Amino acid sequence: MNASRQPHAVVIGSGFGGLAAAIRLGARGYRVTVLERLDRPGGRAYVHKQDGFSFDAGPTLVTAPFLFEELWTLCGRKMEDDVKLVPLDPFYRIVFDDGSHFDCSGDPARMRAEVARLSPGDVEGYEAFYRASEARYSFGFEVLGNQPFSNFTDMMKALPKLAALRSDRSVWKAACQHVKDERLRILLSFHPLFIGGNPLSVTSVYILISYLEREFGVHFAMGGTGALVQGLAKLIEGHGNRIRTNVTVDEITVSNGRATGVRLENGELIPADIVVSNADIGWTYSQLLRNTKRKRWTDRKVDALDYSMGVFVWYFGTNRRYDDLAHHTVLMGPRYEGLLKDIFKNKVLSEDFSLYLHRPTATDPSLAPEGCDTFYALSPVPHLDADVDWTEMAEPYRQAIEARLEERLMPGLSQSIVSSRVTHPLEFAERLLSWRGAAFGPEPLLTQSAWFRTHNKSEDVDGLYFVGAGTHPGAGMPGVLASAKILDQVLV
Numbered sequence: 001m002n003a004s005r006q007p008h009a010v011v012i013g014s015g016f017g018g019l020a021a022a023i024r025l026g027a028r029g030y031r032v033t034v035l036e037r038l039d040r041p042g043g044r045a046y047v048h049k050q051d052g053f054s055f056d057a058g059p060t061l062v063t064a065p066f067l068f069e070e071l072w073t074l075c076g077r078k079m080e081d082d083v084k085l086v087p088l089d090p091f092y093r094i095v096f097d098d099g100s101h102f103d104c105s106g107d108p109a110r111m112r113a114e115v116a117r118l119s120p121g122d123v124e125g126y127e128a129f130y131r132a133s134e135a136r137y138s139f140g141f142e143v144l145g146n147q148p149f150s151n152f153t154d155m156m157k158a159l160p161k162l163a164a165l166r167s168d169r170s171v172w173k174a175a176c177q178h179v180k181d182e183r184l185r186i187l188l189s190f191h192p193l194f195i196g197g198n199p200l201s202v203t204s205v206y207i208l209i210s211y212l213e214r215e216f217g218v219h220f221a222m223g224g225t226g227a228l229v230q231g232l233a234k235l236i237e238g239h240g241n242r243i244r245t246n247v248t249v250d251e252i253t254v255s256n257g258r259a260t261g262v263r264l265e266n267g268e269l270i271p272a273d274i275v276v277s278n279a280d281i282g283w284t285y286s287q288l289l290r291n292t293k294r295k296r297w298t299d300r301k302v303d304a305l306d307y308s309m310g311v312f313v314w315y316f317g318t319n320r321r322y323d324d325l326a327h328h329t330v331l332m333g334p335r336y337e338g339l340l341k342d343i344f345k346n347k348v349l350s351e352d353f354s355l356y357l358h359r360p361t362a363t364d365p366s367l368a369p370e371g372c373d374t375f376y377a378l379s380p381v382p383h384l385d386a387d388v389d390w391t392e393m394a395e396p397y398r399q400a401i402e403a404r405l406e407e408r409l410m411p412g413l414s415q416s417i418v419s420s421r422v423t424h425p426l427e428f429a430e431r432l433l434s435w436r437g438a439a440f441g442p443e444p445l446l447t448q449s450a451w452f453r454t455h456n457k458s459e460d461v462d463g464l465y466f467v468g469a470g471t472h473p474g475a476g477m478p479g480v481l482a483s484a485k486i487l488d489q490v491l492v
């Protein structure tokens with residue numbers, strides 16, 4: 001088709017949601033321009049290259065790989081020609097505060113044996129939990145997560161099944177209902193933290209993650225998650241479309257209630273037939289549409305949402321390898337419920353913490369200089385509503401993490417560090433324009449999900465659409481890839 005006759009779509013932001021949307025729009029015949037404020041695409045999946053180490057900034061566990069494969073298929077290509085995904089076994093090791101551990105894998109017999117090793121009386125309960133997880137997957141992931149919730153009638157149709165599945169219960173309650181051992185309760189309930197949710201309050205629909213992991217595996221992209229970003233960027237360019245980096249959208253231009261394009265910070269106007277925002281939902285409505293009258297997503301409503309937690313991440317390289325450490329380790333702290341309350345409700349930065357430790361060089365040694373290891377340690381922390389000055393607190397907090405890792409998992413760590421950088425909620429707010437510095441957009445509470453979440457087709461402005469963590473179905477790579485799939489359904 002003559003390029004000038006193709007409808008033009010502007011996508012604001014190049015997170016996984018924005019990249020997937022650009023591919024789907026390209027496949028529908030749109031001319032697409034992706035606008036990204038950072039110097040490289042990826043958003044939360046940005047890659048920091050430093051001192052010979054390659055640090056994936058955010059997502060590391062690839063679940064539901066079929067959602068990526070679909071994008072390649074849509075472009076008439078095979079994903080394996082561009083990106084090699086390797087299944088991990090075990091998926092991850094959980095180390096509890098009492099020193100015991102649990103290796104999570106996709107092998108039902110090994111999982112049963114692990115449960116029996118910690119608490120023989122809980123094997124049956126664990127099996128029942130897993131069946132409950134499968135039922136939530138079938139409805140939550142395959143049905144709810146694949147359809148738009150543009151009308152309240154869609155929500156009404158889903159309510160009976162949501163009620164039958166006791167979606168009003170939290171993930172924590174669902175775990176407690178099935179197993180008695182405190183460690184197993186933690187193990188079966190901590191997954192919502194992967195998408196910014198408090199296990200004590202997010203809907204038990206999210207226990208579906210256990211089934212998702214076992215059924216489709218936990219994978220790692222060789223070369224790091226950045227390899228997926230590069231692969232998707234290549235698909236966009238394959239359609240003849242562009243990703244413009246180092247450009248920040250200052251405003252979505254609207255005329256007679258319809259989006260007409262965007263204005264960049266430098267004043268440049270880019271007209272468009274449709275605008276798709278992959279930028280933070282709070283930022284899009286209250287900043288990029290600051291001059292547009294809005295009926296549903298007013299500033300007050302955006303402000304009243306409950307936002308997910310923030311994260312503190314310490315990226316570091318060592319001049320030695322820690323071959324005893326798995327690719328993914330979760331090091332639980334002394335408190336679980338108390339810590340979650342501090343993060344999500346009390347909004348205070350506790351002295352104790354739980355850590356997720358990523359060691360990608362366990363699978364792909366090319367991500368560090370020879371004989372070295374690449375790591376990141378992630379600690380869930382409250383978002384910027386907490387009274388924490390991260391410009392002051394970042395270094396002492398990093399030191400506390402270093403001390404704990406050295407004591408529990410990594411002897412000699414302090415002598416081995418040769419590269420270091422941190423990120424925290426303040427950086428999320430300033431660099432990625434995340435509302436309140438939250439790492440995962442609005443929290444995935446039942447009252448902020450499906451129809452209650454910001455719709456994929458704007459309720460306030462025609463020709464404006466949303467993809468990414470803040471819209472339906474929610475955060476996580478599977479969630480944001482699904483949001484782009486739903487965009488395909490709601491485009492008119």
Ligand SMILES: Cc1cc2nc3c(=O)[nH]c(=O)nc-3n(C[C@H](O)[C@H](O)[C@H](O)COP(=O)(O)OP(=O)(O)OC[C@H]3O[C@@H](n4cnc5c(N)ncnc54)[C@H](O)[C@@H]3O)c2cc1C
Nearest residue numbers: 013015017037043044058059060061249279468469476477
């Ligand atoms: C530390 C961390 C670890 C995670 N681990 C996992 C994991 O292991 N597995 C998993 O599935 N998920 C994980 N997640 C969640 C997952 O990474 C995110 O939910 C997902 O990547 C978000 O994608 P998105 O499409 O919402 O876009 P984002 O990644 O949020 O990208 C949005 C982009 O928009 C750009 N932008 C914003 N405003 C503007 C503007 N005005 N103009 C131009 N550009 C703009 C930003 O710079 C950014 O690049 C993790 C998240 C974090 C933070």
